[in-house]
Amino acid sequence: MSKPFNEAEYRKRLIDRGTDPDTATDIASKTAASHNLQLQKEREEVPAWNANPRRGSVAVGKLVSRSDLPAAPAGAPSTKAALANTASEAPPKSATLKRRVKPSAAPKEVATSIAKKAAGSKGKQKGTVPVPDTAFNNRQLSLFQSFLANDDAQRDILSNAIDLWDSIPRYSVSRRRQDELRQPGGYLPIRKATFQYRGISLTAVVRPARLELRNEQGKPTGETVEYYPSAREELIEHALRRLATEQPSGFFDESQPRSGLYFTLYRLRQELAAQGHSMTHRDLAEGLDILSLGGLDIETEGDHDALGVRKFGRSTFIANLAGVKREDLDLNPNARWYVEFHPFVTASIDKIAYRQFNYHRWMQCRGQLGRWLISQLVLKYTQAAQATSFTMKYSTIKRDSGLLDGYKLPRQAVAALDEAWEELKEREVLASYTKAEERGARAKLIDVSYTLLPTRTFSTEQRAANKRQLDAKAAIVPHQETLL
Known part of the structure; x- marks a missing residue:
């Protein structure tokens, strides 16, 4: 059996050799986690995991608090060395392409869980598959974690908008509307x-998550109820995506393929609170449950499958979630959780089908409609300039967002949309907008066209996003154009 590993002594040796203290702490913690994993294998105490081939996702059968995380590569190159290989074309002098690097909390004993992949093509369960070291430091991940910005202050407010994934109306049913739709027995x-x-x-097929109700003491009541992912879960998912751009949290494993991150609930709550969306531990845990249990399918019309979406099969909003028991958190608040993103997100990371955007502004929006409009402008208004307008129609926004379906009258929906445009002016996305109403018989409102002009700030952000995306695609050879 392997000898005990002295994390403190190893950290001291690294510092004595000239390693930065924070980096030394992280390396020592990762090495200790890897050593503990080896000890666990020797004791043949592999946790039980249950795969659900029919849903195409992985459900956790047992959550443990041992140090099961695969270690990130101890000899990972420095930030500058990693960036040197991210693009073949150097960014302009006024801006730099740099990865966001933040020191890990690195507790003495990291309590985590190892994720297991779903069954193979014949439905046979595979063995436990840890995330390999190479998944924490590779070209695709480096490009996803790098942003084009002038300084750290600008870089810290950026994240990635995912092309197809952020165009799916997946969070459009409010909690109030869900209460109206809910059937006897808590069903949706x-x-x-x-x-x-x-x-x-395309058609998005959303299957609700069924949860067990608990009382104030956290004990099951015996009742169950279903929820669609909604605004709260949207905020949680975006916060997770941003945390995945920090080292050494995020990973991209091309061999599976899969992408995601390791995180602590404290760090996730801290991130949400910093963006003005404080959540209790209970709300956050419930939101993660809904994301990991709610299903999402994408269907194409007819026999033509232009996007090739069928190859991804069915998945939950979060493809895989491994958590930590509450009693384990009491012993170690820094115990980490494991998340795998939806296959569409993984495919977009692989194909560089994402764009950097002002995540802080997006989070500050008062409502979902404003956030949806920003995402669509980031993804579609790529040539934003003060002399170049962009047109969006009310009918298109209503169809593709799903956020205006709850209004009884079109004029109420249009008023809500006007309010969202006004907020985008406040947030320095739009300099101005004009609307032209299309009316039919008896002055019935048929549609509304909005002509948009961007601010200089938003135009500059879009140019930086264009440059960053071009540099990233140039770094991947050969590059094949794809819709994902």
Whole structure:
């Protein structure tokens, strides 16, 4: 059996050799976690995991608090060395492409869980598959974690908008509307929402998550209820995506393929609170449950499958979640959770189908509609300039967002949309907008066209996003154009 590993002594040796103290702490912690994993294997105490091939996702059968995390590479190159290989074309002098690096909390004993992949093509369960060291430091991940910005202050407010994934109306049913739709026994119907992506008609099929109700003491009441992911879960998912751009949290494993991150609930709560969305531990845990249990399918019309979406199969909003028991958190508040993103997110990281955007501004929006509009402008208004306008129609926004379906009258929905445009002016996205109403018989409102002009700030952000994306694609050879 392996000898005990002295983390403190190893850290001291690293510092004596000239390693930065924070980096030394992180390396020592990762090495200790890897050593503990080896000890666990020797004791043949591999945790039990249950795969659900029918849903195409992995459900956790047992959560443990041992140090099971695979270690990030101890000899990982420095930030400058990693950046040297991210693009073949150097960014302009006024801006730098740099990865966000933040020191790990690095507790003495990291309590975590190892994720297991779903069954193979014949439904046979595979063995436990730890995330390999190479998944924490590779070209695709480096490009995803790097942002084009003038300084650290600008870089810290950036994240990634995912092309197809952020165009799916997946969080559009409010909690209030869910209460109206809920049937006896707490059931919700399977929801189908038709939308268009690059002129292709698609249908999002959302299956609700069924949760066990608990009392104030956290004990099960015996009742269950279903929820669709909504605004709260949208905020949680975006916060997780941003945390995945920090080293050494995020990973991209091309061999599986899969992408995601390791995180602590404290860090996630801290991130949400910093963006003005404080959540209790209970709310956050419930939101993660809904994301990991709620299903999402994408269906194409007819026999033509232009996006090749069928190859991804069915998945939950979070493809895999491994958590930590509350009693383990009491012993170690820094115990880490494991998340795998939806296959569409993984495919977008692989194909560089994402764009940097002002995540802080997005988080500060008062409502979902404003956030949706910002995401669409980031993804579609790529040539934003003060002399170049962009047009969006009320009918298109209603169809593709799903956020205006709750209004009884069109004029109420249009008023809500006008309010969202005004907020985008406040947030320095739009300099101005004009609207032209299309009316039919008896002055009935048929549609509204909005002509938008961006601010100089938003135009500059879009140019930086264009440059960053071009540099990233140039770094991947050969590059194949794809819709994902």
